[in-house]
Amino acid sequence: MSRIHSIFYFLLAISLLGTSCTKSVSSSPGLTIPNGDFELWDSQPKLLNWQTNSCPMCMVQMNMYLVQKDSLAYTGQWGARFVSNFSFPGIAQQTFAIDEPTHAMSADIRSNMTAGDTASIKVYLISNKQVFDSGIWYETSSTPQYKTITIPFTPVTGIMPDSAKIIITGGKKVTSSFTVDYLYLVPLMN
Numbered sequence: 001m002s003r004i005h006s007i008f009y010f011l012l013a014i015s016l017l018g019t020s021c022t023k024s025v026s027s028s029p030g031l032t033i034p035n036g037d038f039e040l041w042d043s044q045p046k047l048l049n050w051q052t053n054s055c056p057m058c059m060v061q062m063n064m065y066l067v068q069k070d071s072l073a074y075t076g077q078w079g080a081r082f083v084s085n086f087s088f089p090g091i092a093q094q095t096f097a098i099d100e101p102t103h104a105m106s107a108d109i110r111s112n113m114t115a116g117d118t119a120s121i122k123v124y125l126i127s128n129k130q131v132f133d134s135g136i137w138y139e140t141s142s143t144p145q146y147k148t149i150t151i152p153f154t155p156v157t158g159i160m161p162d163s164a165k166i167i168i169t170g171g172k173k174v175t176s177s178f179t180v181d182y183l184y185l186v187p188l189m190n
Helices: 002-020
Strands: 067-070 079-082 091-097 102-112 119-127 130-139 143-152 163-169 177-187
Touching: 079 091, 079 163, 102 119, 102 130, 102 163, 119 143, 130 143, 163 177
Parallel strands: none
Antiparallel strands: 067 079, 079 177, 091 163, 102 143, 102 177, 119 130, 119 163
């Protein structure tokens, strides 16, 4: 009987040890943004999980592929490059659920901005369908190598966000480009 108990406890210890080692590993140090690493594109190629004004397959007189798959990514295989035709800048936005307070959003960007042009990343924190905090970052100069930017928020005591909205807008000049990769929300430390 004691040998059976020993085997039972041994197997139990092994299974508990194995269970504790099977934690899921997150690729970002913060709160996940759906397709915030810009790795998911369909066959057109159109960015998944984001609403964009890009239409890669449109056959019109002007370029409508405004949010482009960029192989010069900060992490993974792809980033998202925002360009303009002479009428519209590339725009991508998404709203997604969050269940933790956050104090910033981080992103890695690079750009080739024409003088006088501006690209931006806007983030809105939402609770009960009301925006209660926001942050914005503007790119006005060229950044040929990736750099990490942080868009800070000012957490409001007693209000817990239930969702966030991100809007990325490229420059308006056709000679500008703005590439974004590796977005994540930075959790508020207690």
